[in-house]
Amino acid sequence: MKKENKIEISILIASYQEQERLPLFLESLNAQTFFSKTENKDKIEIIIIDDGSTDHTADILEKYSVFFKNIKILKNTENIGKKESLIKICKLAKGNYFLFTDADMILSPFWVEEMYHQRLDFQSVAGISFPKARNLWEGWQQVEYILLFFSIYLLNKSNINISVMGNNWLLKRDTYLKVGGYEDLVETPTEDFALFKKISLFFRKKGKILKHNQLFTSKSALKTYALKEPFSLFQQRLRWAKGAWLGSNHWERLALFFYGAQLFIWIILFFLDKKTLFYLLFFSFVIDFLLLIVASYKIKKVKIIFFYLAGFCMYQKILYAVVLVGILLGTPIRWKDKIFK
Template identity: 30%
Template sequence: MLLAAVFFGLFFSVCIAALVWPRPRARRRGPRRVGRPRVSILVAARNEEATIERCLRSLAAQHYPASRLEILIADDGSTDNTAAVVRAFIAGKPQFRLLAVPGGAGAIRGKTNALAHLCRVATADYFLFTDADMALAPDWVSAMLAAATPGVGVVTGITTAGGGLFGRLQGLDWLFGLNLIGLLADHGLPATALGNNMLLTRAAYHDVGGYEGMAFSTHEDLQIFRRIVARGWGFRNLCSPAVLGVSAPQPTVAALLQQRKRWMKGTTDLPWYCSGLFGLYAAFYTVLFWPGLLPLAPLALLYGGKVFLQTLFLHAALRRVGRRERLGVLLLYEPYLCLMSVLVLAYVLWPGPVEWKQRRYTWAEA
């Protein structure tokens, strides 16, 4: 009982701290940037015919001079009509280019190879990365650039998901995790970047040898973030409507489990404080429902307290990015989280490959 009291005391202290811990005001380091620098926007696409036009429309609608944008799309061996969709959309838009991806350089392959090829072709001093299933806010380029002050090598935006109820619950998952990571970053604790909403400076990218200088991984964004930060470059994790990206949701539970299995592999490389934070949250159910540990009344009180604080945190996360959600959906996130946690754990433990962009990798390769 004493151990349970210590655990729940720590758990709720962390939850309350996440709600009330003040975020420091962003301080501009170095002089203001004069003019509009050229920017390379890089999109790796594989079998994205259903979503990529949505992404391209959002990039074409950026509140940034088209003449200062270089938007490079890599067709990474698509077997569907991705290339045809892109060609039709970019006709008459000189800021866009479609590229075919050559074979891998060194150990890299798959999407990482496509990204490396895009970086070799890009000509600007700022690389902005997004995925083909993303739609970005109109001020995305400007807001990300504003955070790339002198000494900052990597900037990460915020992501959610759209669609129906299943997609919106996935979106809450994105916002929950990324707001915790952003809170750590605001207090100087680096965790990770997000490859679907990320800026790297050319200087920082080449300082760490680029993607070619890394061992192959299916979480290349975490890898390059860690290398850049280790070299002494600054980092920013932003959370505002201007840097919001809306991902297309995973269409089925099976597809969502495939995505989360890859993410779970990535969590093995997170810093201890980040893994500990998510591990503490995951352990809540195990301790709470341990047979015979707690009487029914305190069990219900603790569970209700967790749902209450979680709902407040999600509400605050939504407000930060200028979105709203009905209370019923916020409350429905709890059973969604419980069910998906069990399914993901079972799926990860079940022997099988990690699937990423219609390619299969062993757990060790991923």
């Protein structure tokens, strides 16, 4: 007689060279309220794969493993990349839901409980993440994340699903298996975006809409780390943009182009039509500011309004203009010791 599968959630993490951030991640994982409830003790499994790290990642995983009841730790003998590592652990996962995150995150103690609670009637649920902000540079990055996620959240409420962040994503196991998972995806710098697009297309071809729930709540919010150096920030945003560019249709690419080209449009209008430029800047400022007020209220982050007022618009427009130039010039991306062209 076949044994009944009691595992509801497989928490899946691919880790590489994370010795500095891994302890805090594992401590926040161990502090999940979902684990403390007796009825949930057999519903969870955790699978972490070390993708050939050469630092102390493996030692830290071994040290912290004693705190978890149902955990599997794998180690690749060499670095094979995040997509291939995820393929390996997804094959081992037994849960009815796959809950993906990254080893450089700091989890809300209510994270697993919130994501699991929100799963009903959905094939896919995504939370949000944003960096901690200790200064203006980090604050601008925090505002950028929050505005991005709030825009995705609003579009989702209109049944328009454009993306997810793979560091905070719950996906129904059956849905993952139906589309073939990560296995036949071409090499991409954004494997989570590519899989989400693949799933959305799968349902569209069947005349259906993917039932996806984009959350925008403090309980589903994970903290990450802001990038300290401008070049590292450029490389990360270029990776995101190039992944979106490669996975988009012509209309979506056109929208991405104009979004990145705003600074160049401003400069042209400065010489040709200052009145139109003024109205454009005013309209852009008011829309972003109103969105940010609502977003900050929903996740209790009022401080981000100060970061927005303190030069965020120029930070954003300059960054995205440079990223657009990088895409058009075919600038290679270096990420996790791999080169994407």
